[in-house]
Amino acid sequence: MPRPERAPPGGILPLRLENLVVELAGTRALSGVSVELSAGPCSVIVGPNGGGKSTLLRVYHGLVPASSGRVRWCGPAAAEAPRRQAMVLQRPVLLRRRVAANVAYPLRVRGVPADARRARVAAILEQAKLLPLARRAARSLSVGEQQRVALARAWAVEPEVLWLDEPASALDPGATRALEETIRRIRASGTKIAMTTHDLGQARRLADEILLLHHGQLLERTPSDEFFERPRSEEGRAFLKGELLA
Amino acid sequence: MAELVDAFRSAFGLIVGLDPDLLEIVFLSLRVSLLALVPAILIGVPLGASVAIARFPGRRPLVALLNLGMALPPVVVGLLVYLVLSRSGPLGRLGLLFTPSALVVGQTVLVTPLVAALSRQVLEDHWTEYRETLRSLGARRGRAVATLIFEARHSLGTVLLAGFGRAITEVGVAIIVGGNINHVTRIMTTAIALQTSRGDLPLALGLGIVLLAVSLAVNALALLAQEAVRRAEA
Numbered sequence: 444m445p446r447p448e449r450a451p452p453g454g455i456l457p458l459r460l461e462n463l464v465v466e467l468a469g470t471r472a473l474s475g476v477s478v479e480l481s482a483g484p485c486s487v488i489v490g491p492n493g494g495g496k497s498t499l500l501r502v503y504h505g506l507v508p509a510s511s512g513r514v515r516w517c518g519p520a521a522a523e524a525p526r527r528q529a530m531v532l533q534r535p536v537l538l539r540r541r542v543a544a545n546v547a548y549p550l551r552v553r554g555v556p557a558d559a560r561r562a563r564v565a566a567i568l569e570q571a572k573l574l575p576l577a578r579r580a581a582r583s584l585s586v587g588e589q590q591r592v593a594l595a596r597a598w599a600v601e602p603e604v605l606w607l608d609e610p611a612s613a614l615d616p617g618a619t620r621a622l623e624e625t626i627r628r629i630r631a632s633g634t635k636i637a638m639t640t641h642d643l644g645q646a647r648r649l650a651d652e653i654l655l656l657h658h659g660q661l662l663e664r665t666p667s668d669e670f671f672e673r674p675r676s677e678e679g680r681a682f683l684k685g686e687l688l689a
Numbered sequence: 690m691a692e693l694v695d696a697f698r699s700a701f702g703l704i705v706g707l708d709p710d711l712l713e714i715v716f717l718s719l720r721v722s723l724l725a726l727v728p729a730i731l732i733g734v735p736l737g738a739s740v741a742i743a744r745f746p747g748r749r750p751l752v753a754l755l756n757l758g759m760a761l762p763p764v765v766v767g768l769l770v771y772l773v774l775s776r777s778g779p780l781g782r783l784g785l786l787f788t789p790s791a792l793v794v795g796q797t798v799l800v801t802p803l804v805a806a807l808s809r810q811v812l813e814d815h816w817t818e819y820r821e822t823l824r825s826l827g828a829r830r831g832r833a834v835a836t837l838i839f840e841a842r843h844s845l846g847t848v849l850l851a852g853f854g855r856a857i858t859e860v861g862v863a864i865i866v867g868g869n870i871n872h873v874t875r876i877m878t879t880a881i882a883l884q885t886s887r888g889d890l891p892l893a894l895g896l897g898i899v900l901l902a903v904s905l906a907v908n909a910l911a912l913l914a915q916e917a918v919r920r921a922e923a
Contacts, residue, residue, distance in 0.1 A: 506821055526827065536822040539840050548836075549826045596826070 454603050455518040455527050456635060457481040458503065463512035465498055465659075472498040474659040475512070482603070484651035485630055486637040487667070491688050495659040496639035497533065500606045503637065504530045526553065529602035533609040535593030537581035542573060545581045546596045553600060563599060571595040571625050587618025591625055598629050605629060607638035611645060623648060643683070647671055655679050657688055692890075699891030700898055711892070715899055718876040721789055721863075722856035725796035729852055733801045734845065737808025738834045741816050755809055758802020763861030770795040770866050787868040792876065795862035800852045807848040815841045843915055850911050854904060877903075 458480045465473040473495045480486055480503075488496045501507040502514060505525060516524040529549070538545050543564050550560045568574045573595055576584065581592055590610060597605055607626070611619040626649060630636050640646055646653060650667040655676065663676040674680050678688055703711050740751060772778050774786040774794065785791045815837055823833045838845065860878035867874030869883055877900045884893035 501821075504825065506824060530825045532821060532825065536819055538836070539842075552827045552832055600827075 453519045454482060455516045455520050455524045456604065457517050458604070459513075459515045459517055460502075461513040461515065463502065463514065464510045465495075465502055465507060466510045467498065467507070472659055473502070476656075476659070476661050477512075478654065478661055478664060480604075480635070480637060482635050485635075485649055486652050486654060487646045487650035488637070488639045488654045488656055489641060489643065489646050489682070490656040490662075491682070492641065494656045496641075496656050497608050498659075499656060500530065500608050500637070500639055503604075504528060504606050506530075526600075527602060528604040528606065529597035529600055530606040531590075531593045531597050531608065531610055533612060535590065537584075537589055537592060537596075539582055540580070541577065542579055542581050542584070542592050543568065543577040545592055546573075546599050549596060549600045567595050567599045570628055571598065572621070585618070587614045587621065590614060590618070590622055594622065594625050594629070598625075598632075598634070601632075602634055604635045604637065607636065609639055609641070611640070611642065619645070655682065657682075696890040696894050700895035703892065703895040704899060708895075711895060711899065713872065714875055714877055714880050714896065715903065717789065717874075718857060718878075718900075719903065721792045721876060722796060722853060724793045725800055725856050726849065726853055728797045729800040729804045729856075730849060733804030733852070734808045734838060734848075735834070736801075736805040737810075738812045738838055740805075740809045741812035742830070742834060742837070752809065755802060755806040759806045761799060761802060763799055763859045764865065765861075766799045767795055767862040767865030770798055770862065774866060786866060787870060787874060789867075789874055791866040792863055792874055795866040796856040796859065799859060799862055800856045803855055804848055804852045807851060808845060811841050811844040811848060812837055815844075843919070846911060846915050850908055853907060857904065857907075858900070 460476050460478050463473055463476040464471065476495075476499065488499060490496055498507060502509060515521075520527065538548060546564045546567055547560050550563060555563065564577075565574075568577050571591055571594065573588075573591060576588060576592070581589065584592065590613075594607075594610065610626070611622050614622060623645065626636060626638075636649075638649070647667065650670075652664060652666050653670040654664045655662045655670075655674075655678065657678055662678050663670075663674065665675055665679070669675075670679065671683070674683055681688055737755070740748065740755065770791070771786065773780050774783070774791055775781055776786075785794065819833075819837060819840060823836060828836060858878060860882055863869070863874070863876055863879045864882070867876070867879065869875050869879040875883075877896050881893045881896045881900070884890070884896070
């Protein structure tokens with residue numbers, strides 16, 4: 444994956460989780476996760492379903508509170524963390540309006556003036572190759588196109604960190620290729636990408652580092668090349684072989 | 690049977706001949722119910738939205754109360770509004786009793802809980818779908834409510850139709866706070882009740898047919914408008 448063009452000056456990263464525990468409806472979704480995410484590498488979280496991947500992203504993004512432990516933004520601009528990150532949910536909800544209006548929405552929420560907003564929307568749609576769809580009703584698009592619109596909408600706010608939860612889980616190979624292309628562009632613009640997937644091929648294509656999560660525990664964090672050659676954990680080796688993890 | 694046929698014939702004669710008394714009653718009915726719908730929307734939809742989104746102690750009883758409001762008996766609402774507007778009541782000085790304004794107030798009180806309860810249900814369903822996305826996009830509470838109302842506009846259109854239907858077809862409130870005064874507060878439902886009791890079946894039937902036609906026309910227009918908006922958005 445290409446390295447970013449610029450490193451964010453005075454950013455919100457690194458993000459540190461300290462002994463994070465999350466319980467949802469009486470079930471422990473994350474158990475004592477401690478990890479630090481820094482600007483730069485594309486972090487891909489893999490693991491079996493129900494392992495806590497989506498919960499971890501939601502905690503990072505502030506959608507789910509920690510039951511115990513700490514989530515700390517440690518960069519010099521930590522106070523701006525809520526405004527300088529964005530997320531694309533596994534099943535993103537597009538608003539019942541045109542594609543361009545969807546992309547403009549978070550800018551409007553952030554009080555970006557109309558002229559700047561229009562220019563930014565046009566630029567993002569151009570870069571995401573969505574300009575031909577700009578005036579289409581967002582909900583009338585195919586699943587793959589909707590996913591790319593959701594990605595463009597998140598990108599519109601120029602996030603320092605972008606969380607992607609299984610962004611290609613419902614897509615065919617063509618749509619997945621287009622989506623990954625957009626993710627690479629976002630990454631190249633300097634945004635830190637952290638995403639979940641259970642598609643190992645996608646992890647191999649996009650990741651700089653792999654975080655393996657199982658039963659709510661972080662089993663290993665390994666540079667991508669190394670993970671696919673020699674995973675450090677027994678579960679990592681089993682996961683790569685396609686075995687069902689107990 | 691012959692009497693009934695005659696009554697129908699006379700009723701159609703009144704409608705086709707654009708009888709001035711009939712028209713006056715029809716237009717007053719429409720004016721009152723549409724005016725009552727405005728505050729009912731302005732109060733009911735935000736109230737429904739707030740209850741749909743907020744989580745606070747006592748929310749469940751409040752939802753039950755709102756739902757109960759849908760079944761408010763019009764005569765009871767009429768009685769309460771009468772007490773408030775009567776000369777010795779808290780708003781007696783305004784002199785609204787037995788005026789079209791009293792009809793508007795009464796119908797507003799009747800329709801607002803219905804609009805609020807149905808809006809709450811519609812918006813709560815939408816909130817389940819939109820909550821995480823709107824939070825993720827940075828929308829705070831006020832913005833989220835406004836967005837939610839806009840996103841649910843088609844379903845809310847149906848809620849408004851239900852509100853209008855309740856207003857234009859009610860009779861209890863109108864009789865009690867309007868007094869059914871000829872050329873002043875006589876609307877379709879009260880006129881139908883009066884003419885039936887007097888035995889003037891042609892006018893009662895004519896009004897009944899118009900009331901049905903108006904209800905159908907408003908619903909049809911609203912559906913057409915919704916379809917047009919949907920097509921434009923697609």
